[in-house]
Amino acid sequence: MTAPVRKVIHIDMDAFYASVEQRDDPSLRGRPVAVGGSRERGVVAAASYEARVFGVRSAMPSVTARRLCPDLVFVRPRFDAYRAISEEIRAVFAAHTPVIEPLSLDEAYLDVSENLQGLPSATAVARAIRAEILARTGLVASAGVSYNKFLAKVASDYRKPDALFVITPAMGPAFVEDLAIGRFHGIGPVTEGKMRRLGIRTGRDLKARSLEELAAVFGSSAAYYHGVARGIDERPVRAHRIRKSIGAENTFSDDSADFETLSERLAPILDKVATACRAKGLGGRTVTLKVKFSDFAQVTRARSLPAPVSDRDTLAQVSLALLRELYPLRRSVRLLGVSVSALDHGQAEAPRQLGLAL
Structure with missing residues (x-):
C-alpha cells in the first residue's frame, strides 16, 4: 500500500521586524530600514526590502550596511511587539492545524495532511492563512507548499516577497535538479564553497554523486544531501520543536592572535547571539x-552557569574569559563562534499527529 x-x-x-516597524511608523514606509545595531556598531537584525536592494542583509555589521x-x-x-504579533500569527496557524513547528518568531512549518477547516x-x-495574517496584522507572509519540509522551505523563498509557490510530487x-546549490536549505556558504570546488553547482550535479562519495567529504550530512537532491526528505513536522542551542560564528578575512583584535571581532557575534536569544x-x-x-x-571552551543567561553583557563577560584562558596562543585565529545551550524552554515536546492534493 x-x-x-x-x-x-x-x-x-x-x-518581519522591518515590516512591523514600517507598519507602525508611516514615515518609514518605502524607505530602507535596518532593525538593530546602530550607525557605528552592532549588527543588522533585519532589513526591509528597500534596504536589501542595496545589499543590506541580516547579520551584517552596521558599519557595512x-x-x-x-x-x-x-x-x-x-x-515585545514582535512576540505579540508572532502569537497572533500562531493563532492563525492553530486554526488550521495542531501540527506546527516554529523555527523563529516569523517562520514555521505546518503539516496540513489533515486540516481543521476541511x-x-x-x-x-x-x-x-496568508489572507488571515494580512487581515489580522497588516503584514505579508510568503508560503511554500510541498510534500516535504525541504521543498516547502525552498518554495516559500522561491518568489519572495508576497509569494505562494507550490511544488507538487510530480x-x-x-x-x-535545476536548483542552484546556494538555494538548498541546509547548505550554507562554507558547504556551498566546498561543493563548488568539487564541481557541484546544481541539484543535478549533486544527484550524480553517490552516497559513498558524499559521505567521504561531508560525513553524516551526506544522507541528507543525497536525499534532497532527489526531492526526498523524510523529516516529520514536529510540533513544539525543541531548540538545543543558539549560536553564531564568523570567519575573518585575516588571521590574528591579538587579544584586543579578537575581542573586537567577537562583538558582532555576541550581538547576533543576544539578538537571537531575545527574539526567541x-x-x-x-x-x-x-x-x-x-x-x-x-x-x-565552555562554561556552565547557575541560571540561564541571554543578555549581551553576560555573554561577553563569559566569552572573553574563555578566550583569555587560551592565551598565550601559538597560532593565529581565523574563526570565532559563540553559542548558548542548555536552553530554558519551559515546556516539553508535544507528540506529532500523523497524517490531502497539494
Whole structure:
C-alpha cells in the first residue's frame, strides 16, 4: 500500500521586524530600514526590502550596511511587539492545524495532511492563512507548499516577497535538479564553497554523486544531501520543536592572535547571539566559545552557569574569559563562534499527529 503524501506548508513572514516597524511608523514606509545595531556598531537584525536592494542583509555589521546604503534608517528592535504579533500569527496557524513547528518568531512549518477547516488542498490552506495574517496584522507572509519540509522551505523563498509557490510530487525531483546549490536549505556558504570546488553547482550535479562519495567529504550530512537532491526528505513536522542551542560564528578575512583584535571581532557575534536569544525568548546555562586556528585546528571552551543567561553583557563577560584562558596562543585565529545551550524552554515536546492534493 502506498503511503499517503504528506502535505507541508512553510510560512515565512516577509522582512518581519522591518515590516512591523514600517507598519507602525508611516514615515518609514518605502524607505530602507535596518532593525538593530546602530550607525557605528552592532549588527543588522533585519532589513526591509528597500534596504536589501542595496545589499543590506541580516547579520551584517552596521558599519557595512551604512556604507552600502547611506540613507539607511536604523531602528531599535521592539521584541515585545514582535512576540505579540508572532502569537497572533500562531493563532492563525492553530486554526488550521495542531501540527506546527516554529523555527523563529516569523517562520514555521505546518503539516496540513489533515486540516481543521476541511479545505480541499494544502494550497487552499496556505492561501487562507496568508489572507488571515494580512487581515489580522497588516503584514505579508510568503508560503511554500510541498510534500516535504525541504521543498516547502525552498518554495516559500522561491518568489519572495508576497509569494505562494507550490511544488507538487510530480514537479519535485526535476525542480531540484535545476536548483542552484546556494538555494538548498541546509547548505550554507562554507558547504556551498566546498561543493563548488568539487564541481557541484546544481541539484543535478549533486544527484550524480553517490552516497559513498558524499559521505567521504561531508560525513553524516551526506544522507541528507543525497536525499534532497532527489526531492526526498523524510523529516516529520514536529510540533513544539525543541531548540538545543543558539549560536553564531564568523570567519575573518585575516588571521590574528591579538587579544584586543579578537575581542573586537567577537562583538558582532555576541550581538547576533543576544539578538537571537531575545527574539526567541530563550536563555541558556552553558556558554561555549569556538576557536578555529590558521591551520584549521579547532578547540571549544565552555562554561556552565547557575541560571540561564541571554543578555549581551553576560555573554561577553563569559566569552572573553574563555578566550583569555587560551592565551598565550601559538597560532593565529581565523574563526570565532559563540553559542548558548542548555536552553530554558519551559515546556516539553508535544507528540506529532500523523497524517490531502497539494
